[in-house]
Amino acid sequence: MATTRPSPDQTRTLVSGAHAARTTIALKLAMAVSGLIFIAFVLGHMYGNLKAFAGHDAFNDYAHHLRTLGEPVLPYGGLLWIIRVGLIASLVVHVTSAVLLWKRASSARQHKYAVRKYRSSTLSSRTMRWGGLTILLFLVWHLLNFSIGKVNPQGGPTNDPYDLLVDTFEVWWLTLIYLVAMVALGMHLRHGTWSASQTLGLTNSARSRRTANLAGITLAVVVAGGFSLVPIFTLFGVIS
Amino acid sequence: MIINLKVWRQDSPAVEGELVSYQVEASEDMSFLEMLDVLNEDLIGKGEEPVVFESDCREGICGSCGLMINGQAHGPEVTTSCQLHMRSFKDGDEIVVEPWRADPFPVLKDLMVDRSAFDRLIASGGYVSVNTGAAPDAHAVPVPKPNADRAFDVATCIGCGACVAACPNGSASLFLGAKITHLSELPQGQAERDQRVVNMVGQHDHEGFGGCTNIGECTAACPKGIPLDVISRLNSDLRTALRHGR
Numbered sequence: 001m002a003t004t005r006p007s008p009d010q011t012r013t014l015v016s017g018a019h020a021a022r023t024t025i026a027l028k029l030a031m032a033v034s035g036l037i038f039i040a041f042v043l044g045h046m047y048g049n050l051k052a053f054a055g056h057d058a059f060n061d062y063a064h065h066l067r068t069l070g071e072p073v074l075p076y077g078g079l080l081w082i083i084r085v086g087l088i089a090s091l092v093v094h095v096t097s098a099v100l101l102w103k104r105a106s107s108a109r110q111h112k113y114a115v116r117k118y119r120s121s122t123l124s125s126r127t128m129r130w131g132g133l134t135i136l137l138f139l140v141w142h143l144l145n146f147s148i149g150k151v152n153p154q155g156g157p158t159n160d161p162y163d164l165l166v167d168t169f170e171v172w173w174l175t176l177i178y179l180v181a182m183v184a185l186g187m188h189l190r191h192g193t194w195s196a197s198q199t200l201g202l203t204n205s206a207r208s209r210r211t212a213n214l215a216g217i218t219l220a221v222v223v224a225g226g227f228s229l230v231p232i233f234t235l236f237g238v239i240s
Numbered sequence: 241m242i243i244n245l246k247v248w249r250q251d252s253p254a255v256e257g258e259l260v261s262y263q264v265e266a267s268e269d270m271s272f273l274e275m276l277d278v279l280n281e282d283l284i285g286k287g288e289e290p291v292v293f294e295s296d297c298r299e300g301i302c303g304s305c306g307l308m309i310n311g312q313a314h315g316p317e318v319t320t321s322c323q324l325h326m327r328s329f330k331d332g333d334e335i336v337v338e339p340w341r342a343d344p345f346p347v348l349k350d351l352m353v354d355r356s357a358f359d360r361l362i363a364s365g366g367y368v369s370v371n372t373g374a375a376p377d378a379h380a381v382p383v384p385k386p387n388a389d390r391a392f393d394v395a396t397c398i399g400c401g402a403c404v405a406a407c408p409n410g411s412a413s414l415f416l417g418a419k420i421t422h423l424s425e426l427p428q429g430q431a432e433r434d435q436r437v438v439n440m441v442g443q444h445d446h447e448g449f450g451g452c453t454n455i456g457e458c459t460a461a462c463p464k465g466i467p468l469d470v471i472s473r474l475n476s477d478l479r480t481a482l483r484h485g486r
Binding site for chain 1: 277311312328338340344360406441442443446453461478
C-alpha cells in the first residue's frame with residue numbers, strides 16, 4: 001500500500017510565536033473563572049430567595065437591605081451596582097468564549113459521522129451549549145419579570161417584591177417556566193463545576209476528579225433545588 | 241457468520257465519498273482487520289478496488305488502524321481495531337465502518353486519514369532538547385518512582401487518534417495532555433516546560449482541532465486508557481506559562 005503519504009494540504013506548517021493568552025485553553029480559563037463568579041452569585045441569590053419562607057416583611061426587608069448594604073461608604077444601591085457590573089462583565093466573557101469555542105468545535109468536524117454512539121459522557125456534558133442558551137433566554141425573561149420590567153402577570157402592584165413574587169408563582173405556567181429553567185441550570189452546574197475544576201488544572205488525580213464531580217452534583221442539587229422551593233410552595237399556597 | 245458491512249468509500253481527498261454495502265462471510269475468531277482482508281480478497285477477485293485502510297503491527301501497539309466502527313472509535317470494545325474480534329458481533333449484524341472524522345485529519349482514501357497533524361504537534365514541542373553524544377548514566381538524574389510511573393503510563397499513548405475521533409468537539413487534548421504530562425513528570429522536561437505547552441497548544445489550535453469541554457469520550461475510547469487528568473495537567477501547565485508571561 002501507499003508508503004508515502006503526501007498531505008492534501010501542503011500549507012500546514014509549524015506555528016511560530018504562539019502565545020498562551022491566545023489559545024483555546026485561555027478561552028476555557030476565561031469561561032471557568034466567569035463560571036465560578038456565577039456559582040457564587042447563584043448561591044447568594046438562592047439563599048436570599050429562601051427569605052420568602054420568613055414572610056412578607058422579612059423578604060422585603062432583605063430586598064431593601066441589599067440596597068443599603070455598604071452604606072455610608074457606598075451610596076444607596078452602590079454595592080448592588082458593583083455586583084451588577086461584575087455579573088454583566090462575566091456574562092460577556094462567558095458567552096463570548098462559549099460562542100468562539102462552539103464555532104471552533106463545529107469547524108473541527110464539518111463532516112459528521114453517519115452513526116454515532118457515546119460511551120460514557122453524561123447528558124449534562126453534551127447539552128452545555130443548548131442548556132446555556134436556555135438559561136440565557138430564561139435570564140432575559142427573569143429580568144423583565146422581576147428586575148428591569150417588573151411584570152405582574154396578575155395585574156397587581158409591582159413595587160412590592162414579595163407580592164410580585166407571590167402573584168407570579170401563583171400562575172402555574174410561570175412556575176413551570178421557572179422549574180424548567182432550574183433543570184437547565186442544575187445540569188449546567190453539574191458539568192460546569194467539574195469542567196471548571198478540570199480547566200483550572202485542579203483535578204490531577206483520580207481522587208480529585210471524583211471530588212470535583214461530587215461538588216458538581218452537590219451544587220446542582222442545592223442550587224436548583226433551593227431555587228425551586230419558593231415557586232413550588234407558592235403554587236401550592238404555602239407562601240401567600 | 242454473515243456480516244452486513246457499510247463501508248465508507250472515497251477515491252481521494254478532493255471528491256465526496258459514500259457508504260457502500262457489502263456482505264462478508266467471516267469467522268468469529270477473525271480480527272476486525274482480517275474480516276476486512278477477506279472482503280478485500282473478494283473485491284480483488286471480482287476485479288474491484290479493495291477498501292483502503294491502515295494497519296501495521298496488528299498487535300495493538302502501533303496505532304495505525306483507526307476505524308470508526310458503528311459510531312465508536314475502534315468499535316464496541318476498548319482496544320484497537322486490530323485487536324477487536326468478530327466474536328464481539330453477532331451473525332447477521334450490520335456494521336458501519338467510517339474513517340476518523342476531523343478536519344485536521346483529512347480522508348486520503350476510503351478509511352485512511354492523514355494524521356500528520358499529530359506529527360506536527362510532536363514537532364512543535366513533544367521532545368526534550370539534549371546534546372547528542374555518549375548516553376548519560378541511567379542513574380545520573382534520579383527520578384522519583386511515582387513520577388517515573390506516571391510518565392511511563394501516559395507515554396503508552398500510541399497516537400492512534402481515537403481521542404480526536406471520539407471527541408464531539410474534535411479536540412486533540414487527550415493526546416496533547418499525554419505528551420505534556422509525560423515530559424512534565426520528568427526532570428529532563430523541566431527546562432522547556434513553559435515554552436513546550438504554549439507551542440504545542442498553539443500548534444493544536446492552528447491545526448484546527450476543537451477546544452476541550454471535559455466530556456470524557458476521549459478517555460473512554462482510548463485503547464491505552466490514558467486518564468482525563470492529563471488534560472488537567474495540560475491546563476495547569478498552560479496556566480503556569482500564562483502567569484510567566486509566555
